[in-house]
Amino acid sequence: MSSSHYIIPIFVPHRGCPHDCIFCNQKKITGQLDEATASHVKNTIERYLQTISRKDAVIEAAFYGGSFTAIPIAAQKELLGAAYPYIAENRIQAIRVSTRPDCISHEILDNLRQYGVSIVELGVQSMDEKVLSLSSRGHTAEDVKAAVKLLQAYGFTVGVQVMTGLPGDTPEKSLATAKALIELNPQIARIYPALVIRNTYLETLYHRSEYQPPSLESAVETAKVLLAAFEKSGVRVIRIGLQPTDNIVPGKDVVAGPFHPAMRQLVESRIYRDMLDYLIEKQPSPKNITVRVNPKSLSDVIGQKKCNLSFLTKKFFIDTFKVCPDNGVEAGTILLIIGEKCISLSRKDYYTSIAI
Ligand code: SF4
Secondary structure, eight states: OOOOEEEEEEEOOSTTOOOOOTTOOHHHHHSOOSOOOHHHHHHHHHHHHHHOOOTTOEEEEEEESSOGGGSOHHHHHHHHHHHHHHHHTTSSOEEEEEEOTTSOOHHHHHHHHHTTEEEEEEEEEOSOHHHHHHTTOOOOHHHHHHHHHHHHHHTOEEEEEEEESOTTOOHHHHHHHHHHHHTTOOSEEEEEEOOEETTSHHHHHHHTTSOOOOOHHHHHHHHHHHHHHHHHTTOEEEEESOOOOSSSSBTTTEEESOOOTTHHHHHHHHHHHHHHHHHHHTSSSOOEEEEEEOGGGHHHHHOGGGHHHHHHHHHHTOSEEEEEEOTTSOTTEEEEEETTEEEEEEHHHHHHHSOO
């Protein structure tokens, strides 16, 4: 039986962060207003452990929100000290923190290593200096490069978080950011289309009509290109889009912007649409098409409300278009059947055949 991966999320809202990025209100995003403490860490881990019964589970405690290593070192020790015994007893297998690129130093990394942290995610957002400055990030692209280099020298697994659609950003700049990050060889990435969250400076700009977020369609297209660029280079994208919570939904704290509760699915689905488009375009007047895919990819290939099927049917004047599950097809691969012809295309092969 294969092992399952469980994440125990521990939120550290805004704690210790000396900055005020224009898009951020961590207390809103994490949905937790109290400061995290050692007992909160312990209680959270215990509560989650009770719900995980699999003996072969890989369990990770993840400190999200805020800027973990911007907290005074004594407070970092307090929180990590509460999680470390679980690592020492092998009741959890990894500890992850997320932080800012300019809050990485030898002293900080020595401490993280001492407490068993193995994964560090950096909130990069952009590698474009203008975008960083317009968002009041307070760090530069050089800080990102230096941080990644030091983290790698220590042997941490490195994650990078990119935000698209910020003031001054364009899809081209977002892609340039992804490419600059790929050159640094991180192992994991997250892609967040920027949202206008209540009680942020971005909200003020939005109400003054000085900022207009990209449409959902544009955000999906940009995220699609970034996902392809990362995947092509072997960087695992572990999240696309902010996690919906009770408050992170339109009408509550999401004032405007390309929010969708299943952003990842929209992006995955768009990639499959492009793959089918790429294959079908090469066929002389295709009328009846059958596509076989792994059951895991079935809904992504069809698209929400069958949008991929309607798009392609209309574009190529197709008479019948069927998508069937097939356990014999590898996940990520599509098998296009037209008459006697059967053409297979994996995502990897697709990425090598298009310019990103
Ligand atoms: S550094 Fe992170 S926690 Fe601090 S304001 Fe910016 S996004 Fe929010």
